[in-house]
Structure formats: C-alpha cells, structure tokens
Amino acid sequence: MEHKFTHPKKGLNIVIVGCGKVGLSLVDKLSKENHDITIIDRDAGKVQDITNLFDVNGIVGNGANFSTLQEAGIYDTDILIAVTNSDELNLLCCIVAKRVTDCAVIARVRTPEYSQDAAYLKSKLGLAMIINPDLESALEISRILCLPSAVGVTPFARGLAEMIRFRIPEGNRLDDRRLRELGQELAGAVLICAVERGGEVYIPDGSFRLQAGDVVSFIAPTRGSKQFLRRIGLETHQVRDALIIGGSKTGYYLAKQLLRVGVNVELIESDRQHCEELSTQLPKAVILNGDGTDADLLREAGIEHVGAVVPLTGIDEENIMLTLHTQAVSRAKVVTKINRIMFPEAIDRLNLGSVVYPKALVTDAIVAYVRSRTASKGSSNIETLLHLFDNRVEAIEFIASEGSPVVGRPLRELPTRDHLLVACISHKGSILIPGGDDAIQPGDSVIIVTTHTGLSDLSDILA
Template sequence: MKIIIVGDGKVGFTLAEHLSREEHDVTVIDTNDDALRRASESLDVLCVKGNGASIMALRESGVDTADIIIAATSLDEVNMVCCLTAKRLGAKYTIARVRNVEYAVELSVLKKELGIDMVINPENATAVEISRLLRFPSAANIETFYRGRVELIGFRVQEDDFICGHSLAELNHRVKELPILFCAAERGDEVIIPDGRYAPQAGDKLYLIGQPIGMSQFFKLLGRYTPKVKDVFIVGGGRIAHYLTAILEGMNMHVKLVERNMDRCRHISEVLPRTMVICGDGTDQELLESESVSASDAFIALTDRDEDNLIISLYAMQMGIGKVIAKSNRQNYAGIARAVGLDSVISPKLITANQILQVVRGMENSKGSVMTALYKIASGNAEAMEFVVNQTTRHLGQPLKDLKLKKGILIAVIIHHNRIVIPEGSSSMSQGDTVIIVSRDQGILDVNDIFDESALDLSSAMGGIG
C-alpha cells in the first residue's frame, strides 16, 4: 500500500519503521533536515521536505494515489488541515493525531467536517491503558479484546511461584480448569509459544489470555492478588496526567499529582477539583518523602523526560509501593527498566503505532476476515490479533487437531455465539466467530495466513499415492 506520513517525530518515525518493515511504499514529509536524514539513512522510505499541510508538498509526495495519509506533526491544527487537503487531493483514507483536550469533545464534528477517517489521541489511549493496569495491579501489562470480555496479561515469573520449574502439563487441575491459556513467553531475547512441555523459569515474562474472572482466580492461586488501588501518586501534569486523573476520579481513586509548572497546576486544579495538586519538582526526594509517597498504592511517572521517569520509578519501587508505572518512549530505556524489575513501562508512540497498524492491515485485507484488534507483545517480537471469521476463511468446521498451523502460531481464543472458548483439539471455527491469534515473527493479515497449506497439500498427495 502507498502510505504517506506527515511528521517524522517519535510517532512518525516509529510508524515509518513498522510500515516499511512490512514492505509498504512509505513516504515521509517533514520540514526538519535532521529528521529526514535519519529516516532516509535508517529506513527504506522516500523523504520529502516541506510543510505537510501545503498542496505542493502533498502533490510532490503523490497524495492523489495514496491509500493512507497519516498526519502526526506536533500541531493538531496542521494535522487536521493536512487531512482535509489530502482528502480533497485524492487520498483514500486519512488519519490525524489530535492531542488537545479541548478538541476531544468535538471529535465527531471534526471528523465529519474535515474528512478525517480516524483520529488518534496517544495521550488519551495511554491514560486508558494505565487505568487498566491500576484495576489489575498484579499485571505488568494488559490488552483487551472483544469489548473487554477477554484480556491478555503479561507478568514476571518469580522463584517462589508454584508454576516455576514445572511444565504446563504438570499444573494441577485447579489451574487447568480456569478459563485462561498460557499463550506466549519471553525468556531473554527468545519468544516462546508454549506447549505442554514448556516450564516457566524465574525471570520469564509470561502472557496469559482469557476471561477476567479466570485471571483474578489464577493470581489468587499464585498468591499475588493485590488489594484494590485507592491512593495514586502521579508525577507530571501533562496531557496524559490530565486524561488519566479524570478517569481515576471516575473510579473513585484518590489522586495526588506533582507538577512543576504553576500554570499547569492551576489548570488541573480548576478542571479536576477532587485531585490534590502540588506545585514542585517530582524528582526531588525530599518533596516525595514530605508528601508521604510511600503511603500510596500506586506511583506513576509521567514527566516529559524518560530518564526522570525511570529514575523516580525505581525510587518508588525501593520505597515499597505496590504498583509502579513509568512512561518511556525509548525502547532501550524500557529494556533497562525491565532488567531491574520495573515491568510496567508504557510507550505512547507504540500504542499509537499499534492502532494504526491495525487499520493498515485491515485495509490490506478488505476482502478477507476482518481484523478488529492488534497488539504488539513480548517487546514487539510477537503479536496478538483479533479477527472476525467470514465465508472466505478456509477449514471452517474442521477440528483444530486436524489443522496444520505455521510454526509460531497459536489460536488462543474462539468466541462462538457470544460464548468465550479456550480451544481444545476438538474445537473448530465457524463463520461469524471471533478468534484471537498469537503469532511470533509472522505478519498476519488474515485468518487464512495461519495455515501451513504446504503441509496439508503434502499429506493429501501422500494419501493419494497410497
């Protein structure tokens, strides 16, 4: 597909990286020479220097034949004008990054009047993801499927966990009867799609998928079920903190927020009167101690500096706070943080990339099964996807045990007639079902992509010879 990305900042570069890797024809427009040079030298993309809202730059990039244009500059207004102009010049589908809180209540009108097909708000999406983690503190990360009725949870295996050192086949009946499935594991740089022989080791990051009630019961068995979060301490008063605090107030949580900018403090105090706002430096240890940070159930670092977020998060862990979450857009920092035990590291740019990749793959496969969700897991080395099965899907009604899937593929959940099923060998897919697939190192566009048809053809040929 021909895709134009306007704005080569953190989000734009990440999108260009993912989309060019999936062999799309990607063009990047930006006014910054250094950003374009970096993209040109490290990615297989075409670079155009110019203002993405200008007709000249858009025409030079071939907007009239573009399948998708993604406006991701730092200015909402430029992004909206860019989408309006691109649509008038012939672009098929437009995506705008709109971050301003004031625009959030007007999105439906903006989309209709400006011809924007999709609006992305990374800060709001990040706030929603953090709020999920606070609802389930035992998890390092949570992704949701099928309108929240299915969850995928990642957590770090500890030495005293009863699953440590024992194969999945050896687990007791209480675990096997839960509506959950061990769907992926991360051990160092290796990603594993588990079978019954897989034995979790201390330090592995294990991914579970299933119904929320099953998750709660599993963590109770594991002895890691933590009390409900009531008091939350947030450092940083930017847009993410604004959206998040509004959500947490709705969840009846008590929020204490530290922000160094006086104007931001006044604004947050006015629009969120139930939140205690403190004007000060959230990286100052004395301030944190004077505000009794250790008495909090959860600590969230949301400053503009990834380094500060990680440092103060490690301090919060040392203070014994039960749930610590840090924002970091740099993947190398996230890896360092996880190495020292800070597993809940949130990246707004990756959340945005996942949302857009889902749209791109859905448009690529417009005639096949519809992709309704896509998440990168295991440090981006695996994916979890939700599809709606239709008449184009092969092998409908055939037991899964008779199907040959490509290596590194797992059918994790089947939702049949609104009933959530953790599949067994006798399970099968039917038209209208929703299926959740976990894939390692595979770019899945359609349910049919999971089948190893060469193996099936070979077995048929052997049968014919016999």
C-alpha cells in the first residue's frame, strides 16, 4: 500500500515548457508535492486538457519568448523545465530564462551530437541538468542485458551499489522460504527490500515467506549482486548477441553501448538511407534493411537463436507484439520499451518481463532534483530516485548532512516510520547493508526504500 507523505515544506514555483508525455508526467508528479506549477505550450488543446485535469496555470505560447516567460512569472520562478520535442527550443528556453533570472533550468536533449557535448553545454549555459531519455533508456536496457535474469537493474551510490529486480522461478530455492531462513543465500551483504505479489506490494520483515512468481527487489554492492543470483541458481552471464528492431536514437545508443561491452549486435531498420547512416556510425554492427515486424525477416535474422531481442520500433503496440512473438519462438531475453503508461495493469498481465519506460526515467531524475531544491535550497540532497511497482514504492538515495537528526545515532535508536527500510549506506566508498548497531555519518549516501511517497529530506524517515 502506498503511503502519501504530506510534506510541510513550502513548494517551489515551477515552469514546465512542453505538454507532451514527459510534461504531463511531471505535472502529475510535481502537482502532488505541493508545488506551484505553470505550463507553457503552443498547442491550446494540450494546455486546456492539462489545466482541466490538474490545479496548475496554463499559458499558450512559445516558451522561448521573453513575453511568454514574463506572463508565466519567470522572475519568481525557482525551476524552469523545458521538455518540448525540440532540443534547440529546450536549450533556447533555458538560455532566455537564465539571462533574466537566477532560476535553475533543466533541458531534455535527445540528439546524439548534442549529448556528446552535454557537459560543455551544461557548464557554458548554466544548466542544472541535461537529461536524455533515449540514452537513459539505452543504459537501462544494457544493464539488464548484462544480467539477463533480472527484470530491472538500477545503480546507486555512484555505481557502487545496485538494486536488482527479478521474478522467482518455479522450483527455485527461494520458493516457500521465510527471509530469516535465508542466512546462507543472503550472505554477502544483500537485502531484500520489496516484494510484489498478486498486485500487492510488501516491505518485508524476517517473517515474510517468499513464493514462486514474486517480483523481488534486493540491494547489494555491485559485485555482490551476481554472487547472490548465482547462489540461488539464476543466470548471471551477459548475453552474447542481441537483435535490435528499430534504428531509433535509443537503438543507436543501445547498439553503441552493447558493442562497447563485447556484445554482437544486429539491427533492423526499415529506412534505407537511415541504414546507411547507421552502418557508418556503427561499423561493428550488422545493419539490415527491412520491416522489423516481418516474421520471415526476423527468422532470417536469427530470432530463434539470438541471446536477446529489443523491439524499439517507436510504436508501443508493435513493441508489445514483437515481444510476445519472440517469447513464442525463442528463449531470448526480451526488453520492451513502452512510451505511454496508459494501461499498466493490462501490461502487467501480459507478463512481458523487462519493460523500460523512458518517460519514467526522465521524470524520476527531475523529481529527485526538485525534491533536493525543496529540502535544502539547492544542495544535492537527493542523488537518485526510483519509483517501483507502478509508483507504489520509492527507493531514494540521500546524502546525509552535518546536523541531521539521523546522523551519529545507531539505527535501532531511530524512531523510523513504518513501511520503511534503511537499505544501504555508502561510507567513504564502502557499501554497507546496515544492522541496528550501525549509524549514518555526515557525507554518507543512504538508500531508503519505502511505500511513503514524497520524502525530500533524510530526516523525513523519522516518525
């Protein structure tokens, strides 16, 4: 069960330019966290639809136009977030806003050429964040293909720890076992921190009994994850070869990442000219020109024997159908990219396995930044935010600050909220799965897993 956390801190004034899928998702999340939001879009219909759904202000216009930003209250704005479909417009919105105010600015930038210069652009233009949903999706998919028994893999503590999500297979040694009985399997600093079963989500204690079919989330030092999975009999070797269906930006980023880690890549793209461009950009990949939904072409491409298949057609329905087809003809690991999250229950019932939502990756990163600003007036208080199980569980990485009421006291003495775990502490580069006698120190990265939503400061874990 999700527990809404009502935060007493004053919200921020936020301007969101762009009312597409990401803009709508940001409005949905941030409007629930006590922020004053103004949206800007050239499409009057989109502005009307969102202002009808949420208690936000709406302006029809160009977000890079100074008079439009004035109307949106730019001089009183804390954060401007530009997430239109145009990289150039997003960057221009941020430049104009920074010229007239000291607000923080965030831009969505997807073009590979711009992404290569992300650090330069961020520094020279004064951006708080540049976020690329296609690159983030590719990195998420790559992490899963490097650990194919996982449903999802998320790094924490600058890559020193990770949260792994996997489904317990029939006959696995975890089936019908209580957590307190798993001393040997959990040895090596592993903490099972969330379980989904039959639509319900649990933050388990030692008496919780696991079952086949449960989707389990555990956190561990990065090198300890594979040891645990091997110990319980799951595959830990990365795939040897992958078939990517669709030469989108995500397909390009994914192919580049997989080739870098030694995976053989075959990519199908329907546009001949784009195939030629990809052949130049990805000389070590095999690029095929054809319809990725053609069963005969997929068979010729080796779908029945390949280690992984990733449908990236740009159309959710095609990606889902390709996943179901692959499951019927192959034992390949499949990762499905879905842009719209309209029917999550139906998607869950399809049992697609690993599903990546680019919109969620972008939204989580931006909401983490906004919460940091809310809590500590600009300091980097939240490093990572991850929503799990249809947003019913949050995993949040905080940086502990000097003077925090949770610092320096053994965890067993902290009156923490119910349905909340202090899952992991990173102290001076060492990863600790904490016990009751351990204490949080200033500068530590602390990962909290909870069904409470909206925590923006480490002290919020206290009851």
